[in-house]
Amino acid sequence: MTEKFYLADTKPIDHDDTVDNGIEECLHIGSGKSFITFAGAGSGKTYSLKRALEFLKSKYSDDFSRQGKQIAVVTFTNNAANEIVDRIEQNPIFSVSTIHSFCWSAIAGFNEDIRKWYLEKIPTDLAEVEDLEKRGRAGKASEARKRTIVRLTEKLKWLAEPQSFIYDPNGVNSSPNALSHADVLKIFSNFLTTKPMMTEVIINKFPFIFIDESQDTNNDVVNSFFELQDAKSDKVVIGLFGDTMQRIFGGGEPELGKTKPSGWTTFNKEMNHRSARRIVGLGNQVRSEDDERKQYARDGAEEGFVRYFLLPHGLSGKDDVELKIRTIMAEVTGDTNWTDTQSKETAILLLEHKMAGRRLGFDELWDKFSKTDNKIKDRISEGKNTELNFFSHIIFPMAEASLKENRAELMSILRASKSPLLEATALDANKDDPLGLARAAQHAFRDVVSNEKVSFRLVLEVIAEHNLLRIPEKLQSFVAAFEENEAEIEPDQTGARVEVEAEPEERDDSEITAWAEALETDFFQIKNYKDYIDGNSIFRTHQGVKGNEFERVMVVMDDDEAGGFLFSYEQYFGVKELTPDSQKKRVAGEETGLDRTRRLFYVTSTRAKNSLAHVIYTSDVAKIKANLIAKKFARESEIIEV
Template identity: 75%
Template sequence: MSEEFYLAETKPVDYDCSVDIGIQDCLSIASGKSFITFAGAGSGKTYSLKEALDYLKERYSSDFIRQGKQISVVTFTNNAADEIKDRIEQNIIFSVSTIHSFCWSAISGFDQDIRKWYLETIPNDIAKIQDEENRGRAGKASDARKRTISRLIEKLEWLSEPRSFIYDPNGVNSSENSLSHSDVLKIFSNFLTTKPMMGEVIVNKFPFIFIDESQDTNKEVINAFFELKNAKYDKVVVGLFGDTMQRIFGGGEPDLGKTKPNDWVVFDKKMNHRSARRIVGLGNQIRNEDDKRSQYARHGAVEGFVRYFLLPLGIENKNEVETSIREAMANITKDVDWADTQSKETAILLLEHKMAGRRLGFDDMWDKLSKSDKIKDRISEGENNELNFFSKIVFPLAEASLNDRRSELMSILRESKSPLLDASVLESNREDPLELARMAEHEFRNVVSSKNVSFRSVLEILSEHKLLKIPEKLQAFVSNFEESGDELESGQAIHEAEEDRVVADNSEFTAWSEALETEFFQIRNYKEYIDEDSIFRTHQGVKGNEFERVMVIMDDNEAGGFLFSYEQYFGVKELSKASQKKRDAGEETGLDRTRRLFYVTSTRAKTSLAHVIYTSDMKKVKKYLIDKKFAREDEFIEISNLNSISE
């Protein structure tokens, strides 16, 4: 059988050097050249960005410092910003920020313009929703539309007077004058295209603007930068770095790789420096149905391994089966680290965080908290303040107490500003200033000594002895919490939590009320997962990462999502009428999103890759994978053979 579709062709390691030279040719203020660099998996996108920054630093550093100018690097996430900061030498001419922070810094202080934008935008939003309501039916959707209309009318009334606006990048501040993430992007895009002075200010401050992960950057923002370049073509160079096949998040420009301004230079990095030939070949076949871009493996790259394990839906002993699969991969590849659950070079990719919860043992807590969409979104990113209170303060405190690590324990209490270490408390107990702290820690240790202790019991003991400050949203759940000397009864607590402590909605209260009854020490497993100290990751969360060995678990039923469907992608389920209608109109469907996700997960591995597919029709999936030349016949491993393979 021909290997043409399965093993990527190889090229010398310096094959893409001309791209970096070409980019540098654009890096002159008066060049009039802006560019888009398409960089597939493992092609060294960040390396090219760093090379461009180093070139500019050497060429313009002295002038820019004297003139107060900077080179802006705009990223999609905080993690991406941190990675770039780690890669480049610290220099005041570099300004590295997320797209939201960049946009907010540009519009901050334009309060009356922001107010005017809302006053012009909200009536149009109300009219659109009212039209949907007039054509819709009664029910939950109708109730939601009516609530939205009421909320927008109230906002219009609030905007009848001059206002000032703020923005919290962490999304914690929900006050009326706080801008949402999406509104920051919309307002920036509008101002940049309608207020020439803003464009003038930006290009004077930032003659070079680089946008990383441009495929995920909001399309309105990207188009605003296109217009900025068109208006100030000889005063600014804009460089986009990304890969449309790795567009994961909604809101990105789907046509970025297909349409562009005529005078922009396009660079295409074709080398994959990361992966074995077989893995690069699979990536090429996957994107052959999309943009048809292909990559080369580097000279000397090993062949590598790709294996497929097809399993029926609803199988109960998933943990045992998946352990057997890793053992089988260890035998097939002669790589014992496949079986090492602590290996930092092994990743198991799951569709949803809750799948990790079931495998790691924090599913009870997760399921309860996920009932609130607002909480779910933030715990997925490890950014929920209340859960972080348990994971970053209470759990380390429990570990230090149970293991008698006194200095660590005191350090945690000091850093978290324990009320028992307040100067007034220490002063009132001069003979033994730490007596109350020791007594409180002793009671705390007694409670956390039980492995089945609940979150609520831990919270109660912390509050009762004032060992730690209780986060505002959790105060309503503590029966003995005191404020201004008055004990809060349960009903009063709910009321005050909603009004004084700005609890967003009843779903948050209900979610926490149930989650606090679950076992506290689930927090250990959650912390391990969210800190990326386990081998589990999500499909979406590994974009940009690489591992020696990767196991991808595809299970639509367990994931329970609607944005992706591997059953549809592998031809087991037909597209819905609505999806087919979108497809016929050239619009994006779940099929397109799933294809891109399959590409991202398939190209994380350096040497060996295992696809574990739970499906309702194993024969159809196998036929699809062979027909598409994603798999060879000998790459399928039957479950019945797992034991003999792993022995």
């Protein structure tokens, strides 16, 4: 059987040099040559961006520094921004930021224009919700619509007077003047195309604008940049870098790979410098069902390994089975590191965070928060929840130091956390033994955490009882030392104690309920959660691994355990039929879960440098096997039924 479907052809390492040379030809003020660079997995996208920046620095550094101009590099995430900053030489002519930060910096201060934008937009939104409520039925959806109607009506009243606005990057500020991510992008897109003053400010400040991961960048923002270039092509050069096959977040421009605005130059990077021939070949075959872009492996690249392990749904002892699979991969590849759970060059990719929670042992904790809204879950999955970080970054290290009787480390944590027991007032009140209260509190704390099954609540109670740490406000109502509506006591400037009335805070009932249940679970789950969030485990999510690479990758596909609805590997591999709704969308040319799953499969399949294991839990092993072979995703010898 021909190998053309399975092994990618090879090209010399410098095959894509013509692309980088072509990009440099665009990088001249007044060139009128904005460009889109399509760069698949392992193609060296960041290298091309870095080379373009170095070229511009050598050409314009002195002039731009003198004129106060900069080169804007706009990324999709903070991690991507940090990676670019790490790769380029520090220079004031480079401005690296996320798309949200860039857009906010452009509209900040346009308070009256933002107010008018809302005054035009909210009545339309309000009319749509009121119409839905008239036609809808009673129930939770109706209650949500009614709350939205009240919120929009109150905001309209608030907007009757001039206001100033702030940006809330964390999405936790419910004040009417706080702009969300989504609104910042919408307002920027509108202003860039309708406010000549802002347009002039942008192009005068940034003659060159690079947008990384452009496939995930909000489509309204991308289209506003297209309009900007069309109107000001003699004053600004815009460069987009990305790969439409790696678009896995909502809101991106779906047509970016299929069409382009007139006057833009397109570059295609064809090399994959990362992976072995077999893995590049699989990526090409996946793309053959989509945009048909093809990559080459480097001359001299190894053949590499791809294996598929097919297992029935509902299988018990998955941890043992997956360990056995890694052992088989070690035997197949001759690479014993497959069984090393501490290896930084091995990744096990899971579809949902809760799958990692079960495998790592923080599933009870995660389950309690799984019923909250996506904003809260996202912050927990990103390690950005203030209350959970209180446990993972302060209390857990304290517990470790206490159990090891490392008093120096304990004191260091207490000082860094500004423990009330180390404040001057507390020390002065116990002059005979200033640290007596702190020692007593530490002993009580150690007694509690010595129980490996202690709950979060009991740990919190002992900290509150002994005033060991300042407890975040949302957690205060869960411990006996705090009463929900009691007056708070604070020292005044003279050191006396005075009563001040607590200000009420609007709380999310679902989050409060989740915390009430989560506090009853085992405290030491927090270690496993922290390891996962800090990237100190081999488990990662399918979506979160984009942009990373590893020597060896195992992808676990289990629709039943994931319980999601955005992706379906059972549909993608032909076990389940498309739903009627998805069939309608497909006929209409709209995106379906099948399209999203194909892109996700491409992303996960192209993270490995040398060996790749796909573990597929399915309701029909025989059908999966037949379809893998029919799609040329697998040779028959690469499929193993466990």
